[in-house]
């Protein structure tokens with residue numbers, strides 16, 4: 001008996017919006033979506049790097065700081081002018097963190113603005129477009145630090161934990177509209193965000209990872225594209241951990 005090949009993992013005809021897509025994990029996911037046939041709207045703050053990434057992928061670049069609601073609205077106006085979103089990947093984010101005693105309100109606010117509040121505005125606006133198109137898929141890039149505690153991650157982890165929680169709430173509320181909502185929780189991925197880690201911190205992180213290495217950003221594209229495609233048509237409200245086995249302990 002031959003195994004039938006099908007096109008459920010393909011994304012032909014879909015319009016995918018990826019925030020934080022100028023480099024790193026977001027760029028790798030945007031490339032994965034484009035390779036699977038999607039038209040990709042590549043977004044990040046810096047107009048030049050965003051336009052460059054869009055050109056690389058044959059997509060459309062739209063600069064947007066997700067911490068600014070007016071810019072997120074403008075991004076989705078642009079998306080509407082291309083027909084409306086079928087897929088949203090919220091990946092914009094920034095690293096950094098201090099011990100709790102040194103973490104002030106401003107740091108908490110910045111992390112929430114960029115990782116969480118911007119993603120929620122994007123989700124609401126994308127959902128309106130997806131409803132009009134009969135459904136869609138959303139993916140929030142959270143982190144293993146949003147699933148468990150780690151010293152020095154108070155603000156970052158809180159914002160990522162909020163995202164992981166919202167995956168479940170949005171999945172429940174929007175299932176009736178044909179909108180699936182999932183999360184991807186990477187462990188240690190070698191990107192600009194982790195490039196400046198002190199050697200001791202890097203060694204400690206690597207020692208906890210059963211696969212004994214950091215992920216390449218491209219290794220996040222497969223899980224992300226799976227969750228955004230019809231291959232995952234019965235998967236919603238799930239946070240997929242891609243951490244080299246770290247949380248298996």
Ligand SMILES: NC(=O)c1ccc[n+]([C@@H]2O[C@H](COP(=O)([O-])OP(=O)(O)OC[C@H]3O[C@@H](n4cnc5c(N)ncnc54)[C@H](OP(=O)(O)O)[C@@H]3O)[C@@H](O)[C@H]2O)c1
Nearest residue numbers: 020022023024025044045046065066092093143189191193
């Ligand atoms: N690297 C890891 O080990 C790791 C692990 C778990 C989760 N993550 C998460 O994965 C996501 C991507 O991280 P990465 O490692 O790929 O980082 P990265 O290489 O530093 O890329 C970050 C991306 O986000 C964009 N960005 C930053 N602030 C933004 C804002 N306010 N509005 C819009 N875009 C913004 C950046 O472009 P501009 O500078 O042009 O805005 C860039 O495209 C983040 O959410 C991060 O928390 C990373």
